[in-house]
Amino acid sequence: MTNRDPFLAIDWGTTNRRIFRISGEGMIDHSVSDERGVLALAPSDFAGEVADIRRRLGDLPIICAGMVGSTRGWVELPYLDCPVRIADLAEGLHWVDEGRTAIVPGVRWMDDARADVMRGEEVQFLGAVQGGLAPADALLCQPGTHCKWATMVDGAIARFSTAMTGEVFSMLQKHSLLAAQMDASARVDDDFLLGVRHGQGGDLLARLFGARADRVSGLDKISSTASYVSGLLIGSDVGSALPDASVRVHLLAGASLGALYGAAIEALGSNYTLIDSEDAFVKGIHSIWSEAQ
């Protein structure tokens, strides 16, 4: 088996998974997404899932990344400590059956005071740099339920931090007194940009109530509560993650979150480059696969 052989890659997250058949040259032959994330599966289900994927997509080697390597997944793997490169991930692969099925380890950043962890995003971050989508020294951001900010130094993940931005937005939209007002999707509009500005004050809890009071009081400065609250949270996230306005952010995101984060970054005086996160994942996993041969 050489790195010219095709293989299957699975980005196996908490609630979703994406499966790719990748050519030896690193191109996507075929891809499919479904909702069989690790929370939908028991540890004993994974061997059968993988066999089923081989029946559907070809009897090929498989490399999995993401929450599949967590305590909720197939096998719990230890984290690799920063700095971490592609070669470290390749060397740290856990082979469920030798040469056939492997899981990529997660990454940890830790000092005496603070720790952070990721499982899955490391493939995208390193893939973006490896594939030339981002420079070897750069600030990368992957928004989502848990938004990851990674500082790449000389092509390695040097350090990173995670914010609960997406999860808090979703909780507010489902469970808070703002729920009834947050009946639309967030988008880049005046309310979003007002939220971004208000998100810089460090008084997030008061600003959240302000979104309610604005409506109840009759002030009505805010037309779309969803946009405003999204702006507050993303503004707070970007404002505390950006070291200063001269730093360009390389944003691994789809169109919707990419537009929101991009607008917040620009509102705070910085610039961004949008990177396709699927592209980054495939470049990263292909590099790991090549390195592991």
Place this chain on the structure above:
Amino acid sequence: MTNRDPFLAIDWGTTNRRIFRISGEGMIDHSVSDERGVLALAPSDFAGEVADIRRRLGDLPIICAGMVGSTRGWVELPYLDCPVRIADLAEGLHWVDEGRTAIVPGVRWMDDARADVMRGEEVQFLGAVQGGLAPADALLCQPGTHCKWATMVDGAIARFSTAMTGEVFSMLQKHSLLAAQMDASARVDDDFLLGVRHGQGGDLLARLFGARADRVSGLDKISSTASYVSGLLIGSDVGSALPDASVRVHLLAGASLGALYGAAIEALGSNYTLIDSEDAFVKGIHSIWSEAQ
């Protein structure tokens, strides 16, 4: 009828209500709490509720305050704009039936950019000052689901702001990825005080994920996630509401929230005085009743 006559007062909130029989001199003869807050009732239920309360506690005049005067309550009353004094609340009483049953209006603070509202807390704030529990010029704080900070100037509510502190804590405890870790009550311990310090950085969303990463990474600096998260939120709330450390906070709270807020206020270099909020309510509602005669 003079202000020497006894009356009934109801602090009628969203989920709970407290009913007091108050002597003409302003002493509590009898009090009872239940969960028949406005969300448990339809608008057409209130007349029957009040008749039932009179059957149980005496055929006396009734003054209600709180969410009973909101869009979800018995009658929706307009807000009085700051500055507001006891005399304004007495004059603004809405008589459901003349001389028998009245509702206290809520209070609004508004300028071109920001608005805030309260229904119920105004009675406690003004009662604390009227009853000599707090000075006529003071910063008052009433923690809870929605924590209210009121600046009293010359005995009036001059301005105020509200933070969603308690509601966000409760959502995190019930619905977030931290839920399983937040299985204890928050208390004043090293984790709480660490949270208060971390709550000053403006990176609340990252610090929340940090509580998860601390556990998963094996760093284990935080023993009680509930205490730490409570410290983060209360620390953020107090830090943004305190104008500077020379200002004493007059805290209208029970023992549990009083201890948490008091510890956060002291950790940030300020001082506080704990005030019994039931005492403040009774003093406030008795003053309104006396003024309305």
